[in-house]
Amino acid sequence: MDTRRFETLAVHAGQTPDPVTRSRGLPVWRTTAYTFDSAEHASNLFALKDLGFIYTRLGDPTSQILETRLAALEGGAAAVVTSSGTSAVHYAALTLARAGDEFVSASNLYGGTVTMFKVLLPDQGITVKFADAAHPESFRNQITPKTRFLYVETMGNPALDMPDIRALADIAHEHHIPLVVDSTFTPPALYRPMEDGADIVIHSLSKWIGGHGAAMGGVVIDSGKFDWKASNVPLFTEPDANYHGLRWAQDLPAELAPIAFALRFRTVPLRNLGACLSPDNAWIFLIGCETLHVRMERHSQNGLAAAKFLKNHPEVAWVRYPGLEEDPAYPVAKKQLKNGSGGMVVFGIKAGNGQTATERGRQFIEHLKLFSHVSNVGDAKSLATHPASTTHSQMSEEEQRASGLQPELVRLSIGIEHIDDILGDLEQALAR
Numbered sequence: 001m002d003t004r005r006f007e008t009l010a011v012h013a014g015q016t017p018d019p020v021t022r023s024r025g026l027p028v029w030r031t032t033a034y035t036f037d038s039a040e041h042a043s044n045l046f047a048l049k050d051l052g053f054i055y056t057r058l059g060d061p062t063s064q065i066l067e068t069r070l071a072a073l074e075g076g077a078a079a080v081v082t083s084s085g086t087s088a089v090h091y092a093a094l095t096l097a098r099a100g101d102e103f104v105s106a107s108n109l110y111g112g113t114v115t116m117f118k119v120l121l122p123d124q125g126i127t128v129k130f131a132d133a134a135h136p137e138s139f140r141n142q143i144t145p146k147t148r149f150l151y152v153e154t155m156g157n158p159a160l161d162m163p164d165i166r167a168l169a170d171i172a173h174e175h176h177i178p179l180v181v182d183s184t185f186t187p188p189a190l191y192r193p194m195e196d197g198a199d200i201v202i203h204s205l206s207k208w209i210g211g212h213g214a215a216m217g218g219v220v221i222d223s224g225k226f227d228w229k230a231s232n233v234p235l236f237t238e239p240d241a242n243y244h245g246l247r248w249a250q251d252l253p254a255e256l257a258p259i260a261f262a263l264r265f266r267t268v269p270l271r272n273l274g275a276c277l278s279p280d281n282a283w284i285f286l287i288g289c290e291t292l293h294v295r296m297e298r299h300s301q302n303g304l305a306a307a308k309f310l311k312n313h314p315e316v317a318w319v320r321y322p323g324l325e326e327d328p329a330y331p332v333a334k335k336q337l338k339n340g341s342g343g344m345v346v347f348g349i350k351a352g353n354g355q356t357a358t359e360r361g362r363q364f365i366e367h368l369k370l371f372s373h374v375s376n377v378g379d380a381k382s383l384a385t386h387p388a389s390t391t392h393s394q395m396s397e398e399e400q401r402a403s404g405l406q407p408e409l410v411r412l413s414i415g416i417e418h419i420d421d422i423l424g425d426l427e428q429a430l431a432r
């Protein structure tokens, strides 16, 4: 475990100057394959007897630096990067569950994840049961002998509710299953869910960790603390036909046993389904890591100021921001978020002038000048979107409401520009 402080790890973890060229900057290894010393070396690598690079789909040195850094920032034992947050979520589910298995998930999630859980995974024989993230006990009620994991977003997209991670981890562990959290909206400069017992942390790197809207990527981080031997996860306790009949919980050498999840993730879904991160994008995310703590401070300051401004504006009906004292998420946010509440603010405009709140919200977005109208979050630039008709449009209105998404909700990802320019843009668009 690297004991240096967060800010130092963000800049340095995983990287030392390249010993061959002495380059201080990060190299990008653009190759598909790595040479073997001998036939025995090659077979040992494939048998996991030696760890090393084989083929970039399974890992590469630039991505390995990123994995080391992200594991250090989250306080985890190992990480695996993927080509998108979506593939990280999908492969995490396939690492833990197979046809006939179930899992319990919060219903307030990013819309693409809801579709994956409600449609794609059931088509593969894996069934989801939805629970209410605000009530951890509702997860317990849905657990059966076939439940393989619990799943939540640490700050739900887009309603910005915050589940109590410690309570959920306790329920998961009582049932000998891991708690998997998507922490995309709370990057590790704000919150480290493993400190509250989460076993697997997922991020869409495309958001704040990349930080500049420049590349797609995802990561899973394994805490290294979950007891797979005593687990109710047969993919770890029974022989795995995907990997020479290996029992991941029992058969790994002692030094690898704690990171059984990361190893199965890499060598089964990543290896055989193939959504690997490109080394060039790994480089972009490493550059993003270096400024993560600085950017999150400013995103949080600006987010809070924008939320307060909207709360006091006569055209605004309601605002959600976990850092506002009156927000329903505030009690959990106060406990879990150590350095600010981030840059996401959602709100609804009042109906008026013969128009619905939704119509006025959509017009408001069109009138913004500094904010970009895009379906993304986590950029240094301020962004705005209307989730009900974009990011969450594959869900029915009933499903949207169940996940806390009101039709009029406007989603703002507050950037790191000067706050006066941000507030000025909100003001002029509201006035129009």
Ligand SMILES: Cc1ncc(COP(=O)(O)O)c(C=O)c1O
Pocket: 084, 085, 086, 087, 110, 112, 113, 153, 157, 182, 184, 185, 203, 204, 205, 206, 216, 217, 218
């Ligand atoms: C909370 C959350 N998780 C996962 C994803 C998917 O990530 P990606 O777009 O990198 O596939 C998103 C995308 O918006 C998201 O908001």
